[in-house]
Amino acid sequence: xxxxxxxxxxxxxxxxxxxxxxxxxxxxxxxxxxxxxxxxxxxxxxxxxxxxxxxxxxxxxxxxxxxxxxxxxxxxxxxxxxxxxxxxxxxxxxxxxxxxxxxxxxxxxxxxxxxxxxxxxxxxxxxxxxxxxxxxxxxxxxxxxxxxxxxxxxxxxxxxxxxxxxxxxxxxxxxxxxxxxxxxxxxxxxxxxxxxxxxxxxxxxxxxxxxxxxxxxxxxxxxxxxxxxxxxxxxxxxxxxxxxxxxxxxxxxxxxxxxxxxxxxxxxxxxxxxxxxxxxxxxxx
Amino acid sequence: xxxxxxxxxxxxxxxxxxxxxxxxxxxxxxxxxxxxxxxxxxxxxxxxxxxxxxxxxxxxxxxxxxxxxxxxxxxxxxxxxxxxxxxxxxxxxxxxxxxxxxxxxxxxxxxxxxxxxxxxxxxxxxxxxxxxxxxxxxxxxxxxxxxxxxxxxxxxxxxxxxxxxxxxxxxxxxxxxxxxxxxxxxxxxxxxxxxxxxxxxxxxxxxxxxxxxxxxxxxxxxxxxxxxxxxxxxxxxxxxxxxxxxxxxxxxxxxxxxxxxxxxxxxxxxxxxxxxxxxxxxxxxxxxxxxxxxxxxxxxxxxxxxxxxxxxxxxxxxxxxxxxxxxxxxxxxxxxxxxxxxxxxxxxxxxxxxxxxxxxxxxxxxxxxxxxxxxxxxxxxxxxxxxxxxxxxxxxxxxxxxxxxxxxxxxxxxxxxxxxxxxxxxxxxxxxxxxxxxxxxxxxxxxxxxxxxxxxxxxxxxxxxxxxxxxxxxxxxxxxxxxxxxxxxxxxxxxxxxxxxxxxxxxxxxxxxxxxxxxxxxxxxxxxxxxxxxxxxxxxxxxxxxxxxxxxxxxxxxxxxxxxxxxxxxxxxxxxxxxxxxxxxxxxxxxxxxxxxxxx
Numbered sequence: 027x028x029x030x031x032x033x034x035x036x037x038x039x040x041x042x043x044x045x046x047x048x049x050x051x052x053x054x055x056x057x058x059x060x061x062x063x064x065x066x067x068x069x070x071x072x073x074x075x076x077x078x079x080x081x082x083x084x085x086x087x088x089x090x091x092x093x094x095x096x097x098x099x100x101x102x103x104x105x106x107x108x109x110x111x112x113x114x115x116x117x118x119x120x121x122x123x124x125x126x127x128x129x130x131x132x133x134x135x136x137x138x139x140x141x142x143x144x145x146x147x148x149x150x151x152x153x154x155x156x157x158x159x160x161x162x163x164x165x166x167x168x169x170x171x172x173x174x175x176x177x178x179x180x181x182x183x184x185x186x187x188x189x190x191x192x193x194x195x196x197x198x199x200x201x202x203x204x205x206x207x208x209x210x211x212x213x214x215x216x217x218x219x220x221x222x223x224x225x226x227x228x229x230x231x232x233x234x235x236x237x238x239x240x241x242x243x244x245x246x247x248x249x250x251x252x253x254x255x256x257x258x259x260x261x262x263x264x265x266x267x268x269x270x271x272x273x274x275x276x277x278x279x280x281x282x283x284x285x286x287x288x289x290x291x292x293x294x295x296x297x298x299x300x301x302x303x304x305x306x307x308x309x310x311x
Numbered sequence: 312x313x314x315x316x317x318x319x320x321x322x323x324x325x326x327x328x329x330x331x332x333x334x335x336x337x338x339x340x341x342x343x344x345x346x347x348x349x350x351x352x353x354x355x356x357x358x359x360x361x362x363x364x365x366x367x368x369x370x371x372x373x374x375x376x377x378x379x380x381x382x383x384x385x386x387x388x389x390x391x392x393x394x395x396x397x398x399x400x401x402x403x404x405x406x407x408x409x410x411x412x413x414x415x416x417x418x419x420x421x422x423x424x425x426x427x428x429x430x431x432x433x434x435x436x437x438x439x440x441x442x443x444x445x446x447x448x449x450x451x452x453x454x455x456x457x458x459x460x461x462x463x464x465x466x467x468x469x470x471x472x473x474x475x476x477x478x479x480x481x482x483x484x485x486x487x488x489x490x491x492x493x494x495x496x497x498x499x500x501x502x503x504x505x506x507x508x509x510x511x512x513x514x515x516x517x518x519x520x521x522x523x524x525x526x527x528x529x530x531x532x533x534x535x536x537x538x539x540x541x542x543x544x545x546x547x548x549x550x551x552x553x554x555x556x557x558x559x560x561x562x563x564x565x566x567x568x569x570x571x572x573x574x575x576x577x578x579x580x581x582x583x584x585x586x587x588x589x590x591x592x593x594x595x596x597x598x599x600x601x602x603x604x605x606x607x608x609x610x611x612x613x614x615x616x617x618x619x620x621x622x623x624x625x626x627x628x629x630x631x632x633x634x635x636x637x638x639x640x641x642x643x644x645x646x647x648x649x650x651x652x653x654x655x656x657x658x659x660x661x662x663x664x665x666x667x668x669x670x671x672x673x674x675x676x677x678x679x680x681x682x683x684x685x686x687x688x689x690x691x692x693x694x695x696x697x698x699x700x701x702x703x704x705x706x707x708x709x710x711x712x713x714x715x716x717x718x719x720x721x722x723x724x725x726x727x728x729x730x731x732x733x734x735x736x737x738x739x740x741x742x743x744x745x746x747x748x749x750x751x752x753x754x755x756x757x758x759x760x761x762x763x764x765x766x767x768x769x770x771x772x773x774x775x776x777x778x779x780x781x782x783x784x785x786x787x788x789x790x791x792x793x794x795x796x797x798x799x800x801x802x803x804x805x806x807x808x809x810x811x812x813x814x815x816x817x818x819x820x821x822x823x824x825x826x827x828x829x830x831x832x833x834x835x836x837x838x839x840x841x842x843x844x845x846x847x848x849x850x851x852x853x854x855x856x857x858x859x860x861x862x863x864x865x866x867x868x869x870x871x872x873x874x875x876x877x878x879x880x881x882x883x884x885x886x887x888x889x890x891x892x893x894x895x896x897x898x899x900x901x902x903x904x905x906x907x908x909x910x911x
Contacts, residue, residue, distance in 0.1 A: 068626065090318060114661025115682050117336060125329050132326045150330060155337035156656030173734060213726065213745040220733025266725035268657050
């Protein structure tokens with residue numbers, strides 16, 4: 027196995043593909059958070075999101091492509107929706123998961139989907155059904171150590187997928203822009219930093235902005251896009267958008283993708299950055 | 312080619328349907344009620360069986376609540392901290408058969424009011440002359456709520472004033488005045504919003520539970536630190552402790568919370584008691600802000616077992632504000648309604664309606680069916696009460712909403728959510744909270760009147776029956792103030808007036824009431840259970856002290872009967888364990904029933 031060239035490894039005779047790292051990671055974080063703090067409001071909601079995600083993926087892939095699809099990507103979308111969406115009702119979980127998956131098949135540019143599926147689903151639910159839906163915005167427990175463990179384990183796992191630079195760039199940008207926001211709004215710096223200490227940002231940082239299928243391939247481009255996401259988030263935050271990071275990614279992500287796809291097509295080149303291999307083998311959440 | 316095109320059309324149609332569905336579901340209830348936004352009395356009577364009228368001024372009630380002005384270190388978030396204290400509790404303090412009520416004020420040197428029912432459609436504030444007005448002082452703190460009960464079984468309801476400060480117990484001198492009781496057992500300082508009188512050991516003497524909100528070491532007027540806020544928005548355990556004062560008789564109490572296992576430092580906002588599992592002993596349900604609801608099951612008067620998780624109530628942490636019991640299905644079993652926060656697009660906790668989920672009444676298990684019943688999304692909800700407003704034989708639900716109505720068209724939610732999501736080192740320090748700058752936070756919200764259709768659904772009718780109210784409502788009580796068989800609605804609002812709504816129902820609707828008096832049981836009969844059986848239906852209600860948020864309903868139990876002209880029987884189970892049965896009691900009357908000395 028040369029670097030990440032081959033995305034699978036043999037562990038004791040069992041083939042392990044690195045595309046399963048994100049699903050395992052998110053499951054690990056979920057289990058740790060639930061067993062520590064009981065963050066899942068109910069199992070039925072999570073299961074509803076995952077099942078709806080699976081069903082939509084299977085149905086649409088069979089209908090459009092004509093084959094059955096590996097469900098690791100749908101699993102991440104389902105579990106992300108199950109954690110991120112907060113509603114006392116069951117239907118938002120099913121619909122958000124279905125919308126997330128369906129967006130991959132409908133909203134395409136040059137034969138590639140351009141929105142991170144769960145980002146798209148969450149934003150649509152916030153826009154279409156604000157009376158019934160909110161997003162996880164409070165913390166999992168209040169223990170600093172638990173938060174640090176999640177950040178460290180998440181960072182190591184993402185580092186092994188060669189996406190850590192994206193997370194680090196985002197966190198540094200957020201902290202820097204928080205300083206600007208504090209200066210402009212006059213609110214305490216810690217108040218501006220507070221959101222990133224919550225679980226919403228752990229999921230956002232590890233699973234949304236690093237999604238290989240909906241991030242640009244050039245490494246320098248990834249830096250630029252992530253800084254742009256953080257910048258747009260700052261603008262939205264200054265305009266008091268509670269779920270600013272989701273909206274920022276919703277706006278910046280597809281534009282960057284379209285620009286890169288257009289540029290590649292024009293020059294008839296494939297994105298050849300470090301992330302390309304990861305993109306081919308990793309999963310889309 | 313054609314096949315691909317068809318597939319794409321199908322795919323896009325599927326996607327459009329997917330996107331349209333949440334929009335339609337989410338707005339369905341709003342559209343359904345869009346036509347019923349104005350009161351037409353005849354239409355309200357025909358369609359819903361009742362309407363309400365604001366009679367506050369007409370009945371001579373002019374109370375306006377004032378909030379506390381706390382330490383200047385909190386001035387940037389003062390409306391948020393000083394957001395409670397408006398309360399109302401109903402009692403017939405002079406035993407004249409008419410329901411009176413006590414309301415609290417929360418600024419230093421302001422007066423509480425005791426409105427005496429004169430029986431002629433007028434009320435008179437007699438708090439000053441009876442000695443229960445001047446209780447809000449620098450030395451002893453200010454009022455947050457009150458709760459009535461006859462703790463010494465002398466036949467007159469005594470008054471406990473719950474405070475951010477030193478709690479006060481007033482002995483009722485035969486309805487002619489009140490005397491402050493020296494209570495060395497009470498803490499010197501407690502930041503409490505809730506207290507419940509109940510006879511946990513069934514010895515015939517009422518004991519007192521008191522739940523803390525802020526930690527009792529904190530004096531909010533003279534802060535030593537700004538680290539007073541919850542350590543988490545959903546998992547906070549740095550609130551006030553719990554107290555249980557065991558009534559030893561002769562005016563003596565003993566604090567026994569640790570001995571009986573009533574230990575919790577969650578931020579308790581409301582509590583109420585009823586026998587949840589049919590053990591014969593009253594249990595305790597606590598609604599906690601920044602955390603899960605708690606259920607303490609009473610183990611034969613010796614211990615309390617924290618059973619919320621096992622019962623299915625202890626999983627989803629929310630912002631609990633209220634505890635109300637109601638037999639919403641006429642099944643003979645009590646459901647529990649706990650209010651929380653719902654703000655569109657920001658925080659959708661949903662209120663909880665904990666409905667018994669096991670057929671076996673001895674097995675304590677609940678399921679939150681608020682969504683199924685349609686009583687989930689209120690707003691920033693506080694007090695709630697069940698009562699049969701239209702006398703159709705099914706318990707309806709009133710829910711008070713609205714947190715801070717400051718400057719219109721402003722919103723503090725963004726800043727609030729920013730910090731609420733932070734780690735405990737950030738959220739717990741008031742200094743880190745952005746300045747509210749006069750902004751509203753879930754303000755100008757309407758209260759809800761949800762009408763029970765008896766088939767498992769509630770419908771919102773506040774506008775249509777004239778009960779729409781947009782003030783920052785806190786406590787809600789039900790009482791038949793004009794003795795006409797209908798329940799009036801009393802709403803205490805923060806920094807606003809106490810509102811009283813008279814209820815008018817269709818003439819053909821019938822009702823029955825019971826004023827219970829214990830002999831072997833506590834004289835207030837708190838904990839007594841009445842099951843009324845009529846016309847193939849049955850409904851259970853329990854005599855309580857505190858109910859809702861900072862509120863207390865009238866002591867007599869009140870049952871609507873619809874158009875039925877006869878009650879088959881009434882089974883009364885007293886806290887002592889005795890049972891009395893009334894056969895065919897007269898309807899449209901409140902019966903005074905005294906616990907028999909022998910088993911009947």
